[in-house]
Amino acid sequence: MSQRTFSDYVADLDQFAGNLALTSRSFLKIERVTHHELRLRSYQTAHYLSASGVQRGDRVMVVATNSPEWVELLLGTLLIGAVLVPVDASSSAEVTMRFARETSPKIVFAGRNLHLDGADFATHFLDELGALVAGSPRTDPAFPLEQEWPAVIVFTSGTTADPKGVVLTHENILANVAGILARIDVGPDWRLLSVLPLSHMYEMSGSLSVLARGASIFYMPRVTPRAIVQSLGDYQINVMLAIPQLLSLMLERIQQTVQERGQAKLFQAALRIAGHLPFALRRVLFHSVLSQLGGHLRIVVTGGAPIPIDVATTWERMGVLMVQGYGLTETSPILSGNGLNDRRLDSAGRALDNVQLRIGEDGEIQAKGPSVFHGYWHDESATRAAFSEDGWFRTGDVGRLEDGWLFIQGRLKFVVVRSSGLKVFPEDVEVVAEKEPLIREICIVGLRDQKGESVLAVLVADGSDQVVNDAIARINARLEPFQHIDDWRRWPEGDFPRTRLLKVDRRQVEEWANTGGAVAPAKPGHFEAGEDPLVHVIRLSLDDPGAVINDSDRLADLGLDSLRRLTAISMLEEQLGISISDDVIAPETTVEELRRLAGEGSPAETALRAPRWPYWRWVRFVGNGLRETVLRGIVRIWVRVSVEGVEGLADFKGPALFIFNHSDDFDGPVVYHALPRKIRTRLAVATADDVLRDHKLLALLARVCFAGFSFARSEPYLPSLEYVGEMVDRGWNVLISPEGRLSTTGRLQPFKSGIGLLAVSLGVPVIPIKTIGLAGTVPLHAKWPKRRSRVTVRIGQPMCFGPRMNYDDVTEALYRAVEDL
Amino acid sequence: MIGIDLVSIGEFRRGLEIGGANLARRAFAEAAVPHREVEQLARTWAAKEAVHKPSDAPTHPLSGVMTSPDAPGLLLASLDEQRLAVSLSRTAEYVVAPVMRLEK
Structure with missing residues (x-):
């Protein structure tokens, strides 16, 4: 093996230096990391951890969803001989604290939703790792690693016992x-x-x-x-x-x-x-x-x-x-x-x-x-039991x-041993049973008695007891006699408890069957094939997996207050891609009505479904040509433009957001032509979605000549904001009016706070622009210019904002910048 | 005072966890979750609910209630033509938000 330690592994990433390694979408911004950059960031992370007091053998815990930072933290930790303790991001604070107590981490990197009260270790948000390591050297820490050193402690999912910390070198x-x-x-x-x-x-x-x-x-x-x-x-x-x-x-x-x-x-x-x-x-x-x-x-x-x-x-x-x-x-x-x-x-x-x-x-x-x-963390007896003599x-x-081919039959621990000594593998029975359509889920466990074990089927099934009995008889007919299901019971919830990888937690089911004990709640966030998704999300919203829900129930009577109603329809959108307007859901709405609304709901729009053809090279060639000749000529007939401040863009390097006051329907083309050619050849205009939808010819013109794209003027805004992020990621400048609507008074209207959010999230410069004297040239609802105008276009200095700034404050600052021009 | 709302921070956090970005977008217009703490969002939610409840439009989207910070513990809110003030206070578990009309 050529790579002995992770020092070798990280160094070897440069064999593919320019290849894309990691891509993630974090809110509005798309982040791309090459193999070369991953190597350097791993070195930076290693230096940062070292400077933070993390030494060889110290534990660093991470409790967050997957991201480039997660990988950088893994490699950075290993590069200095420290040990990463990864914990599933959906773990509760209680479970996380338990793992923390067992491993005593020096630092914990967590996701935004985790709150570790009373923790006695340093805690950082993982998404801030880039900012934390920014000042650290991008050089190989050259820490002398040994291949037998611990690298990670991973806790088992606990299908068979309490989680144990597996130490891997x-x-x-x-x-x-x-x-x-x-x-x-x-x-x-x-x-x-x-x-x-x-x-x-x-x-x-x-x-x-x-x-x-x-x-x-x-x-x-x-x-x-x-x-x-x-x-x-x-x-x-x-x-x-x-x-x-x-x-x-x-x-x-x-x-x-x-x-x-x-x-x-x-x-x-x-x-x-x-x-x-x-x-x-x-x-x-x-x-x-x-x-x-x-x-x-x-x-x-x-x-x-x-x-x-x-x-x-x-x-x-x-x-x-x-x-x-x-x-x-x-x-x-x-x-x-x-x-x-x-x-x-x-x-x-x-x-x-x-x-x-x-x-x-x-x-x-x-x-x-x-x-x-080689062993479990601080558990010698479990380690001994894990190995043969x-x-x-x-x-x-x-x-x-x-x-040489391996065939898996099941977990030894869950083999049902009959009094005759014959062994039944639960998986063998389950494979046959799953062919019965009315059985949604099945878990075979051994029911213990004084003589031995009998085969019990625990079911999530539709239909009456008689119907299930008939199904069991059909299943038994397809099994060997010694494999026959002896008895069955219904699981009291809509799904079995599951592990992190969604395997049925057989241990819990077996315990329940043999003791009649309490049932642990199902893990939120997943629904299984065949389950009614509406009932599933209502139960989750109520935090009551066993709630009985009938179609005639009113949402208020079920206990769905406004927060839970909104949670339910948000989950439907997330899980099924169905968008239901929240203004049609009321406390009196019944489950049946909600089901009908879900059925009628439009597929949730996503920014990435927007047409790509306006950005094809030949479309841009034709569009740029038309705009610079015909359209520029038309603009000049009606508007005489003088531009101020354009010299501030001499050293401009895009992409950037260009924002302007929306005083006239002609201002888009006017501002467009006021900008230098190098900018406008890669400038896309955010155009009101209703305009693009209702005026086909105008839409074609906007898309071809101005690289226009649809931007929502009302809820939901997020897909439009995401699309701006997508455009910026592809190197496009974006021209946008933060007022959202044409000002009928000539006064600057309050900016939508989405512009502040874009500026903060995307981290690109924002250039404020103000048109003066244009209002009334093409008034609201007019199809053609009503008068000729002399217009001044003032271009301000690029403004940059840090990632941690309050976007309301940024929105306000941008408003003032345009107003003061 | 024209309305009041009480929000459990724990319950609100759970709603955000399982409702995800869609819930935040529906409630706060611009999906501000990545930039704001849960407690802060719970305060804003309480303010919006308090403003929204006594309004004539019981199913008006909450995102239609606009809020902006004023003094510490005080939010200015608007719904349609109304301007309102919301006084916010909290315990470890709850946020309480009484709302007052400023002018017609």
Whole structure:
């Protein structure tokens, strides 16, 4: 292995110096980091941590969603021999404090929503890491690292016991990266969408592997099904690391859409045909389906749980390669995996080249190799129990090896052992049971009695008890006699408790079945395929997973006050992409009415769906030509313009926001032509959405000649603000009137605070401009100029604002700047 | 005094966590979450609710209530043509916002 420690790993990033490494969208701003920049920022972070008193072996905790800063913190921490303790961003403050007490971090980097009361360590917001390290050297700290030093402490998800801190060394992680890369030929053209938390080793090692080969990773501000589908297209994603649940959910959405379009039979026929076609032709056959997923997705690497064979087969027949792997946090995490050209959908693949696997007593999978951990954090007895006497790691999973291929059967701990001694693997029964449509979720557990265990099915199911009994009989008919379900019970909530990777927390279900104990609340934020999403969001809004909700219930009677009503419709928008106006939801609104409104709701608009063609090179060539000749001539007929202050833009380097007072419908073209040519050839005009929508010819003219784009004058504003961010990111200057509407009095109207938000969030200069003498040339609602005017256009000095400034204050400052011109 | 509202900061924080940026955008017009603390947003929410409740339009979007800071603990608010003042005070868990009309 060429990389012994992370010092080598970070230095090697420069092999792909100019390649894009990390991209994230943080509110309005898109951030891109190259491999070279990632290396330098990691060095800066290392120096900063060192200067903050973090020494070799000290712990640095991170509790935040994925971002470039997260990766920089990981690498920076490891570069000085410190240990990163990643905690899932959705963890409660209580859980986080528990992990903090166990690991005593020197510094905690957290997301904005986390409040750690009474903490006795330094806390920073992770999104401020860039500002914190800004003054630190961008040179290799050259700290002498040893490969056996601890690198991270990752807490297990606790499906089988309380979370334990898994200590992984530099060698463990880098050995796994090397093993993964030997199995899967990652290329620099890979564009990976990050959907799993970096606090999980599956995502962390996967990310490190991808970066090691010069590929790119894209982060979303919020991981929802809608955001994933949108990002697949926006970022031209061709690879995903995903858990089976996500793939099942996406597939179900596809099948629903096909059903709604009346193409179910055609879809099934195409799937059958595709089984006989090479991959390239499958992608042609399913072009319309794949294009809804962006059209570029080619490879999905799955892990975290076995993928149902029918789900994997359907994806493969649509032309998306499914590569399944297997591992545990303790093994950094991958032990076995399929290759791109050597794979079986029913297997977890072969052992990685640097991993040895064997099947031990009771069929347990055991592993050896440099990626296997050495012990749990401060837990010697658990460490001893994790290894066999001859030093093999006991995975706790049961499986079999056939010609080197690994087949997983389930967790040893959850095997149901009948009084006869016969063993039933819950997963074997569940795979059969899941084919019953009325069973939405099933978890097989052992029900203990004095003789042994019997097979209990815990269900989330529709229908009466008799209907479920009939379904159980059908399932049993497909099972071996010793596997038969002996009894069943309904789970009292809409979904089972789940781990971070959405696996059913079998331990909790088993405890419930055997003790009748209390049920832990379901984790918010996810709904499963088949669940009524409206009921789901209402329950979440009420913070009551077991709430009984009928269609005739009024929202007020359910306990949905104004905050909870708004929370519910915001979640519907986020999860389903359905926009419902909040002014039609009242306390008296019933669930049935809300369901109807959701059905009628328009798909939530997103900025990135705006047309791209106005920015094509040849359209700009034609548009610029028309504007500089015909339109410029027309403007000169009606307006004689004198420009003041243009010399202040002599050294101007864009992109920037240009703001002006909106005193006349002619002011856009006038201001446009008052600016120097080098600016206006890359100047896009924010144009009122209603104008572009209602006046087709004007819209065409605005888009072609002025690179115009739609900007909302009323709610929702956010997509428009995001689009301005997108334009600035692409290097465009943006011309915008912060008043929002034409001033009918000639006086400057208050600015919408969105302009302050843009200035602060985007961090680009804002140039104030004022037109004097133009009002009345093309008055409101006039189609043609009413008089000739002499106009003065005054251009102010560029204004810059810091990222932490209050945007209301910035809005006010910009207002004063325009007014004072 | 024409209205009053009491907001639990903990409940408001949870609403923001699960309602996400969409909730903030609907309530505060410009999705200010990344730039403001939860307590600050809870204060603004309480002010908007207090102004909104006695208005004639029970389903008026909250983002239609505009607020701006005045003195510490005091917000100026406007809804349609009305100008109002909201006095804000808080305990560890709650924000209370009584609202007074300044002029017609």
